[in-house]
Amino acid sequence: MSVSEYGHYRRVFEGLPTPFAYLDLDLFDANARAIAEAAGNKSVRIASKSIRCVDALRRILASSSVFQGIMCFAGKEAIMLAEQGFDDLLLGYPIWNAGELEDIARLIGEGRTIVLMVDSAEQVEHIERIARAAGVQVPVCLDIDMSSSYPGLRFGVWRSPLGSWAQAAPVVQRIAASKHVRLDGIMGYEAQIAGLGDNVPGQALQNRVIRLLKKRSIVEVARRRAEVLEGIRSLGLPLRFVNAGGTGSFSSSRLEPGVTEITAGSGFYSPLLFDAYRSFRYEPAxxxxxxxxxxxxxxxxxxxxxxxxxxxxxxxxxxxxxxxxxxxxxxxxxxxxxxxxxxxxxxxxxxxxxxxxxxxxxxxxxxxxxxxxxxxxxxxxxxxxxxxxxxxxxxxx
The missing domain is CATH 2.40.37.20 (D-serine dehydratase-like domain)
Structure with missing residues (x-):
């Protein structure tokens, strides 16, 4: 009998008051195995915003050595996870709150690996002041914009203002000049590839257009990321990681030689929006x-x-x-x-x-x-x- 049948779940949860949420571990584990395999020779960083459950995060990390590190969505969350024993935490978004930054600097001073996201010299200087006061060196990650622009269309999301090496270079140079901030990695999230379905029922024409735009964008994303990597290397700055994509862009992100890790989150639970992708299918866990x-x-x-x-x-x-x-x-x-x-x-x-x-x-x-x-x-x-x-x-x- 299939685990997806109504009678199966009704028997499993008989007597449990509604409403309730559930996680089918058999399907969850199958998704984790599929994601690990899909990553090829890259490691996978778990996007906590798509999991939001400590036990589930631990289960993924314990399932395979492919899963290394967590991408957090908030400063307080990173602090909580560090205090829970998690390490190699990357903030997916810039944070500004001084109290949170001070707590993170303290944890870094205690030996934890927490990497802050930046996309401007102003953010770097703010972190630098707090790191100097704490007597630590804070690792940062540079967020590179991966959106594609066409006449009348921005294909992607509004994230970083740094879309080229010419725009990123001044921020990288400001980091390099600091004794208290260190460039640890770069991230480029190609949301228009990873987060946009191209097999939506009843939208055949739109699906074809999105597939065409994705195909063009994949080439542009790879070129832009390689350009930024070459610029950073020309300054003699080593990087610990190069982060790319999400669950929906594994097939392209894993092919880029400069990428060391891919972020995945939604694929573990496989919500409704992931039914609209042509290139993969995970189980509704x-x-x-x-x-x-x-x-x-x-x-x-x-x-x-x-x-x-x-x-x-x-x-x-x-x-x-x-x-x-x-x-x-x-x-x-x-x-x-x-x-x-x-x-x-x-x-x-x-x-x-x-x-x-x-x-x-x-x-x-x-x-x-x-x-x-x-x-x-x-x-x-x-x-x-x-x-x-x-x-x-x-x-x-």
Whole structure:
């Protein structure tokens, strides 16, 4: 019997009050193995924003030597993870808060490896002042913009202002001139390749255009990254790592000779948005359940809760979707609601009031901001309760 069948999950979670979130460890581990294999000869840094659960992070790191280090999304999070015993922490975004930087400088002084993200001389100088006062040298990573620009279109996201070696050189030189800040690596996140689906149902023309733009962008990204690497080497500065991409760009990022590591996060849980990629498919390892509490009309069931909408520009693709049993669908006028979610049902599984409906979230880590724990399942039974960041009292953004 397939672990994805409704009857299987209903038996596993029988008697557990809804709403709850779960993590299928059999599928989670299978995704980790697939990601490790897809990385080729590169190491993989785990994107914590897509996991947001200490137990899950530990499980990934223990599963293979391919997984090395964590990319954090907030300063307080990096401090928490360091205090939990994690090391080789890279901040994925610049931080400015002096108190957080002072705590990080203290941890660096105690021997922890925490790397701060920068994309301007102003950020470097701010870090330098705090590092000087703490008597430490702080490693930093330079964020290189990987977006592609075409007439009337920016294909990518607005991140770093440094899109070429000419723009990056002054910041690199400012780092090199400092006794308290050291260039440890560079990062370039090609979001338009890693984070944009190209196999969206019902959007054949758009899919073709995105595939064409991705193909062109892959060439540009590799050229730009190589240019920056050559510029840094010309200054005689060694780099410990060169970070690229995300789960959605493994096939291209792993081919770049200068790249040493690829970031992955969403692929471990494999949320709904990852169904829209043509080049890979991972298993839906995480989800949540709500209960049917009404039957307002034949073929219609209403669940209590379920409105866990993902961030980003609004659209139907950001809504959670009913996953099991098959045959359920949201209603266009109501979607997934704050307190109730009505569903049309055309499936064969008998359903009634009190039965659970299993949903998948659109984005990976945001599921953990809604629930205090993930009920971990293996071999057809609940084997553990993994506390999310929220479940440990943490809320970083």
């Amino acid at each position: 995480a989800g949540f359940a709500v209960s049917i509490v009404r039957r307002p009309a034949p073929g219609v069931f209403t669940c209590l809760g379920g409105g866990y909408v993902a961030s980003g520009s609004p659209g139907d693709e950001k809504l959670p979707k009913p996953y099991l049993p098959a045959g359920l669908s949201l209603m266009a006028r109501e979607g997934a609601g704050e307190v109730q979610t009505p569903l049309r049902y055309a499936g064969s599984e008998p359903l009634g009031i009190g039965d659970p409906v299993f949903f998948r979230h659109a984005k990976a880590g945001e599921l953990c901001e809604r629930f205090s724990s993930l009920h971990a399942v293996a071999d057809g039974r609940i084997v553990a309760e993994y506390r999310t960041y929220r479940g440990t009292g943490e809320c970083f953004l």
